[in-house]
Amino acid sequence: MATDTVPPSSAEDVPTEPGGTPQSDTDAHVESRSGYRQPQVDVAAMTRLLDGTYAEVRNLVRTNLAEYSSILEDAETMSRADFRERVKDVVVEMASTGQTGMGFPVEHGGGGDIGASIAAFETLAYGDLSVLVKVGVQFGLFGGAILQLGSKHHHDAYLPDLITGKLMGCFAMTESGHGSNVQALGTVATYDVATQEFVVTTTTEAARKDYIGNAAAHARLGVVFAQLEVAGERHGVHAFVVPLRDEDGTVLDGVRIEDDGRKMGLNGVDNGRIWFDHVRVPRENLLNRFADVTPAGVYESGIENPNRRFFTMLGTLIQGRVCVGGAGINASKVALTLAVKYANKRRQFEATSEDTEELLLDYGMHQRRLLPLLARTYALHFAQEELASQLHDVLSGVVEDEHTQRELEARAAGTKALGTWHATRTIQECREACGGAGYLSVNRFDALKADTDVFTTFEGDNTVLLQLVAKGLLTDYASEFSDMDQLGMVRFVTGLAVETVIERTAVNKLLERIRDVLPGGDEWDQEAGLLDPDYQLAMLRFREEHIVSGVARRLKRGIDRGMNPGEVFSRVQDHVIAAGRAHVERLVLEAFVAKTAALPDGDQKVALNLLCDLHALSTIEADRAWFMEHGRLSVARSKAISREIGSLCRKIRPLAEELVEAFAVPREMLRSPDLLDWPPA
Numbered sequence: 052m053a054t055d056t057v058p059p060s061s062a063e064d065v066p067t068e069p070g071g072t073p074q075s076d077t078d079a080h081v082e083s084r085s086g087y088r089q090p091q092v093d094v095a096a097m098t099r100l101l102d103g104t105y106a107e108v109r110n111l112v113r114t115n116l117a118e119y120s121s122i123l124e125d126a127e128t129m130s131r132a133d134f135r136e137r138v139k140d141v142v143v144e145m146a147s148t149g150q151t152g153m154g155f156p157v158e159h160g161g162g163g164d165i166g167a168s169i170a171a172f173e174t175l176a177y178g179d180l181s182v183l184v185k186v187g188v189q190f191g192l193f194g195g196a197i198l199q200l201g202s203k204h205h206h207d208a209y210l211p212d213l214i215t216g217k218l219m220g221c222f223a224m225t226e227s228g229h230g231s232n233v234q235a236l237g238t239v240a241t242y243d244v245a246t247q248e249f250v251v252t253t254t255t256e257a258a259r260k261d262y263i264g265n266a267a268a269h270a271r272l273g274v275v276f277a278q279l280e281v282a283g284e285r286h287g288v289h290a291f292v293v294p295l296r297d298e299d300g301t302v303l304d305g306v307r308i309e310d311d312g313r314k315m316g317l318n319g320v321d322n323g324r325i326w327f328d329h330v331r332v333p334r335e336n337l338l339n340r341f342a343d344v345t346p347a348g349v350y351e352s353g354i355e356n357p358n359r360r361f362f363t364m365l366g367t368l369i370q371g372r373v374c375v376g377g378a379g380i381n382a383s384k385v386a387l388t389l390a391v392k393y394a395n396k397r398r399q400f401e402a403t404s405e406d407t408e409e410l411l412l413d414y415g416m417h418q419r420r421l422l423p424l425l426a427r428t429y430a431l432h433f434a435q436e437e438l439a440s441q442l443h444d445v446l447s448g449v450v451e452d453e454h455t456q457r458e459l460e461a462r463a464a465g466t467k468a469l470g471t472w473h474a475t476r477t478i479q480e481c482r483e484a485c486g487g488a489g490y491l492s493v494n495r496f497d498a499l500k501a502d503t504d505v506f507t508t509f510e511g512d513n514t515v516l517l518q519l520v521a522k523g524l525l526t527d528y529a530s531e532f533s534d535m536d537q538l539g540m541v542r543f544v545t546g547l548a549v550e551t552v553i554e555r556t557a558v559n560k561l562l563e564r565i566r567d568v569l570p571g572g573d574e575w576d577q578e579a580g581l582l583d584p585d586y587q588l589a590m591l592r593f594r595e596e597h598i599v600s601g602v603a604r605r606l607k608r609g610i611d612r613g614m615n616p617g618e619v620f621s622r623v624q625d626h627v628i629a630a631g632r633a634h635v636e637r638l639v640l641e642a643f644v645a646k647t648a649a650l651p652d653g654d655q656k657v658a659l660n661l662l663c664d665l666h667a668l669s670t671i672e673a674d675r676a677w678f679m680e681h682g683r684l685s686v687a688r689s690k691a692i693s694r695e696i697g698s699l700c701r702k703i704r705p706l707a708e709e710l711v712e713a714f715a716v717p718r719e720m721l722r723s724p725d726l727l728d729w730p731p732a
């Protein structure tokens with residue numbers, strides 16, 4: 052990224068635009084004149100950089116994946132019932148290697164390292180994604196809830212057996228009636244002081260638990276989220292351990308379970324619906340880290356405000372969200388590995404020579420389709436690495452301040468949204484880039500597409516998550532943030548906070564700051580080099596602050612006109628979501644810029660700078676209409692950015708195969724004989 056390692060391409064090296072007149076100069080000539088020397092990518096060194104602190108953990112998972120690689124075929128050949136059993140067996144066998152228990156405390160048989168558990172989960176996304184999601188449900192959701200919401204006696208009672216997979220469980224939060232709005236759940240747990248039990252009841256048909264992983268066949272226990280009622284008073288949503296099946300797998304009295312049926316993907320996971328008919332559980336089954344009920348029926352909590360209590364509880368569960376985002380990014384790596392390798396072998400049409408057809412990857416359009424996605428995958432990888440490290444610090448107690456925690460929650464939400472949307476888009480583009488071969492199940496895209504699709508929905512719907520990000524920005528993660536429900540938040544954002552937000556994000560102040568770091572004074576957006584990271588970051592910062600303050604102004608205008616706050620918020624909601632997205636895009640670029648800047652000079656740095664530039668300029672290009680509307684991009688500069696992207700693609704093209712090899716997806720997990728062993732012998 053730094054201008055000292057990658058000189059910008061000359062304006063004369065390419066045709067001006069699609070349909071423009073080609074120049075006589077070739078890229079090679081221009082690039083040798085400008086001093087550009089193509090870097091070599093040392094694949095092993097790049098893998099080491101990507102794997103980071105947890106290389107050993109990632110390699111353990113790679114080994115396990117390769118050992119169980121036949122599961123990829125089983126997904127196609129086995130009946131749904133048999134495949135579910137097979138997935139369960141693989142999950143339990145993997146658990147015996149320690150791979151799935153790394154985030155649990157050592158005293159209960161875990162590895163005591165949250166960062167390691169995230170790295171293990173992300174790497175598992177190279178393989179069958181039913182296995183991944185079953186691991187996520189059992190150890191992340193079910194185990195995570197017991198660990199984070201329970202206290203010592205819950206840990207002693209459940210963790211040792213759940214870590215080994217002997218005790219299977221589920222995380223029963225969502226109901227048919229409510230998924231995103233968890234505070235509105237309809238299941239009720241009423242305290243019976245006479246027997247010192249909670250009575251768990253599905254109050255309406257819409258309050259049945261739905262889509263619950265592990266519920267249809269395997270879970271013996273459920274962590275069930277329900278409205279707690281004590282002596283006629285409601286205290287909000289709390290989590291309870293509720294037995295569902297006995298040791299033989301028979302569903303217990305008062306519990307009814309139905310299979311959710313066939314799904315678009317992930318058919319190795321047994322998702323189901325659950326109804327509770329006055330099911331009694333002992334008082335101790337309330338997961339009571341944040342609130343408890345005494346035997347006499349007195350509700351006690353160290354956190355007075357019910358909303359704050361609820362969001363504090365949910366905040367401890369963000370690890371699942373971080374893991375799903377990372378899994379989406381890694382599933383994209385599988386798709387890119389296949390599409391790039393195939394494009395480097397597959398020929399179609401004589402284009403530059405009369406007797407040899409052109410490699411797909413030598414076509415400008417093919418480069419344009421795949422290489423910005425490759426660059427974005429690297430960008431998201433480094434952003435995810437930073438997020439995982441921050442989460443490790445917060446959950447391990449290294450960082451304890453509340454503001455940082457709230458920022459982390461927003462960052463986790465935003466990275467999950469961008470990472471999983473990226474997976475959906477990348478897998479589709481790579482499928483098309485492999486033509487007809489991409490459509491055959493043996494070539495992996497079938498399962499990749501079907502299984503990752505729902506990543507955009509579970510662990511928080513992406514659109515709802517970006518809204519959460521924007522609300523954090525609008526309130527500057529104010530301490531009141533945790534006290535507010537949806538309506539309270541809207542009132543806060545549209546009322547008190549508006550003036551502050553407008554003041555804080557005053558775009559003229561930002562522009563002053565930018566002027567100080569970039570050449571060109573007021574003309575920085577005309578003069579600064581396109582490959583200057585400060586320019587690229589300034590563009591994304593400008594967009595973010597402009598959108599956030601624009602939302603605040605619109606909210607204020609609506610309120611000043613006497614409109615209902617909810618209605619005002621709803622009208623500007625697309626703007627709110629854009630603010631959240633712009634914020635996370637900026638964080639992602641910052642992470643990539645910081646990563647490359649910290650590297651020692653050398654070919655690896657040059658190669659990553661190329662990717663970082665490509666990612667930054669593609670991000671600006673994708674929203675060029677906005678930048679032009681807001682006076683930050685002239686027509687000439689916009690065209691220069693597109694030219695530069697073409698040039699960067701050509702520079703990355705010779706490195707592309709090594710750059711995907713550095714992801715180190717085990718050969719066994721790629722399958723795809725038609726793509727990787729092309730042409731047929």
Ligand SMILES: Cc1cc2nc3c(=O)[nH]c(=O)nc-3n(C[C@H](O)[C@H](O)[C@H](O)COP(=O)(O)OP(=O)(O)OC[C@H]3O[C@@H](n4cnc5c(N)ncnc54)[C@H](O)[C@@H]3O)c2cc1C
Nearest residue numbers: 222223224225229230231262263264508509510512514515
């Ligand atoms: C395969 C699978 C596995 C799952 N596993 C589990 C599990 O193990 N345990 C569990 O508890 N849950 C599980 N879930 C449930 C999942 O977490 C929910 O489906 C998810 O949270 C979304 O909730 P919903 O389906 O009710 O969608 P809704 O919340 O109804 O959302 C529907 C649409 O409305 C939009 N929307 C919602 N609210 C707003 C708003 N305020 N403003 C604008 N737009 C809005 C959303 O963007 C979305 O596009 C699973 C789901 C699936 C499909």
